[in-house]
Amino acid sequence: MARAATTTDAFNAVAEPRRREILDVLAAGERSVGDLVAELGLAQPQVSKHLKVLHEVGLVAVREDGRRRLYRLNGGGLKPIHDWVARFERHWEDRFGVLDAVLEQMEEPE
Amino acid sequence: MARAATTTDAFNAVAEPRRREILDVLAAGERSVGDLVAELGLAQPQVSKHLKVLHEVGLVAVREDGRRRLYRLNGGGLKPIHDWVARFERHWEDRFGVLDAVLEQMEEPE
DNA sequence: TTGACGTATTCCCATATGGGTATATGTTGG
DNA sequence: CCAACATATACCCATATGGGAATACGTCAA
Numbered sequence: 001m002a003r004a005a006t007t008t009d010a011f012n013a014v015a016e017p018r019r020r021e022i023l024d025v026l027a028a029g030e031r032s033v034g035d036l037v038a039e040l041g042l043a044q045p046q047v048s049k050h051l052k053v054l055h056e057v058g059l060v061a062v063r064e065d066g067r068r069r070l071y072r073l074n075g076g077g078l079k080p081i082h083d084w085v086a087r088f089e090r091h092w093e094d095r096f097g098v099l100d101a102v103l104e105q106m107e108e109p110e
Numbered sequence: 111m112a113r114a115a116t117t118t119d120a121f122n123a124v125a126e127p128r129r130r131e132i133l134d135v136l137a138a139g140e141r142s143v144g145d146l147v148a149e150l151g152l153a154q155p156q157v158s159k160h161l162k163v164l165h166e167v168g169l170v171a172v173r174e175d176g177r178r179r180l181y182r183l184n185g186g187g188l189k190p191i192h193d194w195v196a197r198f199e200r201h202w203e204d205r206f207g208v209l210d211a212v213l214e215q216m217e218e219p220e
Numbered sequence: 221t222t223g224a225c226g227t228a229t230t231c232c233c234a235t236a237t238g239g240g241t242a243t244a245t246g247t248t249g250g
Numbered sequence: 251c252c253a254a255c256a257t258a259t260a261c262c263c264a265t266a267t268g269g270g271a272a273t274a275c276g277t278c279a280a
Contacts, residue, residue: 002265003113003237004126015125016114016268020194027198033227046269048228067226067277075201082199084130085192088137091185112235113267126238143257156239158258177247177256 007056010077014059018042019050026060026073033069117166120187124169128152129160136170136183143179 006012014020018040025031025039033051037044051071054060059077063070116122124130128150135141135149143161147154161181164170169187173180 001238002263003116003267005266006113006268011127011130012125015122017121018268020121023198027201034225043270044227045229045271049268052228069227073198073201075198078195078198079202081191082195085188085195088133088183088185088188089192091137091183092189111267111269112233113237115236116238128238144255153240154257155241155259159238162258179257 006053010057010059010081013053013057014078014081016050016053018046019054022047022050022054023059023073023078026071027075030063030070030072032065033071036071116163120167120169120191123163123167124188124191126160126163128156129164132157132160132164133169133183133188136181137185140173140180140182142175143181146181 004012006016014023021040022036025036031039033044033047036042036047036051040047051060051062055062055071057077059074060071061074063072114122116126124133131150132146135146141149143154143157146152146157146161150157161170161172165172165181167187169184170181171184173182
């Protein structure tokens with residue numbers, strides 16, 4: 001087997017930095033593909049491909065507007081990630097995190 | 111170029127479900143490779159490989175104990191993910207999320 | 221109708237994945 | 251020193267990636 005498809009779930013989709021950037025921009029509001037191309041400095045086909053992935057996992061939604069397509073964020077799709085990560089919050093919010101880090105240094109000195 | 115290496119950062123490392131499971135188990139405390147093999151029902155080499163990835167991105171730490179190696183969680187490594195996702199919290203915590211979902215249904219009926 | 225525009229799709233390719241299986245490395249007890 | 255044990259590595263393979271470039275598709279303006 002190979003690595004899971006990027007369209008498998010939000011975790012895989014969001015592993016790609018460009019896709020995170022796209023979501024960051026969309027967080028500010030609806031954008032057309034062209035807008036994203038301009039704001040992110042990426043090639044148009046790549047933007048379209050990334051949007052396709054994001055759409056397949058339900059992280060963005062589209063709306064037609066003449067010849068343009070306006071994409072917008074569907075933040076709810078990130079909740080699974082948030083929920084999973086949240087379980088580990090205590091590991092960095094209290095002092096244990098600091099202690100762990102220190103022990104880290106002591107045990108793996110290279 | 112191909113997909114970014116799984117060892118690139120926490121986002122990529124955690125995209126693999128098995129690795130998330132490993133972290134879940136480690137959240138309960140230190141475990142030897144054998145323990146993980148038993149608890150997760152995976153093959154030993156696979157567990158070792160996944161642990162290697164997790165270690166490279168700093169999500170786990172090791173400690174030698176005779177012939178065994180005890181791995182433990184380094185939750186702090188997940189903070190970047192938490193921080194990034196947290197920016198989108200409002201998108202599902204308030205009513206906008208619900209509204210968005212409704213609009214969703216109306217616009218993409220198929 | 222036609223051409224320009226906005227976006228999506230198709231190819232090509234180097235790359236690394238994750239599983240399986242076999243084996244290397246390292247440690248301990250006797 | 252050796253055998254059993256615990257873990258790590260090395261291979262092999264099918265698979266999909268993400269970028270680049272070219273092109274198809276759909277829509278608008280004149």
